[in-house]
Amino acid sequence: MATLEIKDLHVEVQDKEKKFKKILKGVNMVMHTGEIHAIMGPNGTGKSTLSETIMGNPKYHITQGDILLNGESILNMTVDERARKGLFLAMQYPAEVPGVTNSEFLRAAINARRPENDPIPISDFLSELDKNLALLDMKENMIDRYLNEGFSGGEKKRNEILQLLMIKPSFAILDEIDSGLDIDALRVVSRGVNAMRGNQFGALMITHYQRLLDYIVPDIIHVMMDGRVVKDGGPEMAKKLEKEGYAGLRDELGLDI
Numbered sequence: 001m002a003t004l005e006i007k008d009l010h011v012e013v014q015d016k017e018k019k020f021k022k023i024l025k026g027v028n029m030v031m032h033t034g035e036i037h038a039i040m041g042p043n044g045t046g047k048s049t050l051s052e053t054i055m056g057n058p059k060y061h062i063t064q065g066d067i068l069l070n071g072e073s074i075l076n077m078t079v080d081e082r083a084r085k086g087l088f089l090a091m092q093y094p095a096e097v098p099g100v101t102n103s104e105f106l107r108a109a110i111n112a113r114r115p116e117n118d119p120i121p122i123s124d125f126l127s128e129l130d131k132n133l134a135l136l137d138m139k140e141n142m143i144d145r146y147l148n149e150g151f152s153g154g155e156k157k158r159n160e161i162l163q164l165l166m167i168k169p170s171f172a173i174l175d176e177i178d179s180g181l182d183i184d185a186l187r188v189v190s191r192g193v194n195a196m197r198g199n200q201f202g203a204l205m206i207t208h209y210q211r212l213l214d215y216i217v218p219d220i221i222h223v224m225m226d227g228r229v230v231k232d233g234g235p236e237m238a239k240k241l242e243k244e245g246y247a248g249l250r251d252e253l254g255l256d257i
């Protein structure tokens, strides 16, 4: 079992005037493989900041706290090192990478997690790819196209889930994978994430809609407001939040934020 632990994390970013702005103000969370966690919370509370910080985006400055993977701090690791250790980030806005095909990218990413003298055999790679393209209702020619170049919003999201299924990380952070998806695409994306479920895999799903959580039912929900986790609960909490809104929770907790 792998563990990802976020300990009293404080993070700042520089705004346009180069002034440091506090965004995360002491986030605590412990995740294990085998569990699906969800973070919900209003816009602008630091959900994406948390996921970018876990993946090592240098724009985010950690002023206090730590992030531990299996007890080892990852703060001094590069983005690549974190990925090799088994972390995966699906971004809210996936980047286009002209000149690198989807299939080249996937093979390189898979091989980066294997010993140097033991790359994945091509036949294994192709059969795994066929299986996952079918699961996600993706066209075969998607894999020969340059990574995300000219992909529609829905294609980008499916492609992120294809990466997840192929790379098989220990922990995935899925930031608003539901944004901009129609209901059919949402079903397909959820099918992919649910196929990953098992004791070798943990996920942190970020969303501000409850709808996604009807398809990928989390074990634990964390509600974030103003840079902190203000409440933890089970899957039933999503329904309550949908009904009462974040304002209801603010009142319940007596928060003035």
Ligand code: ADP
Binding pocket: 013, 014, 015, 016, 023, 041, 042, 043, 044, 045, 046, 047, 048, 049, 050, 059
């Ligand atoms: P969420 O994902 O919960 O909507 P974000 O983490 O994107 O929230 O943003 C939290 C706050 O931090 C917002 O006020 C946002 O404007 C600010 N912020 C995030 N990233 C940056 C950045 N790179 N530069 C300046 N401000 C940022």
Ligand code: MG
Binding pocket: 043, 044, 048
């Ligand atoms: Mg946002």
Ligand code: MG
Binding pocket: 047, 048, 049, 092, 175, 176
């Ligand atoms: Mg966000």
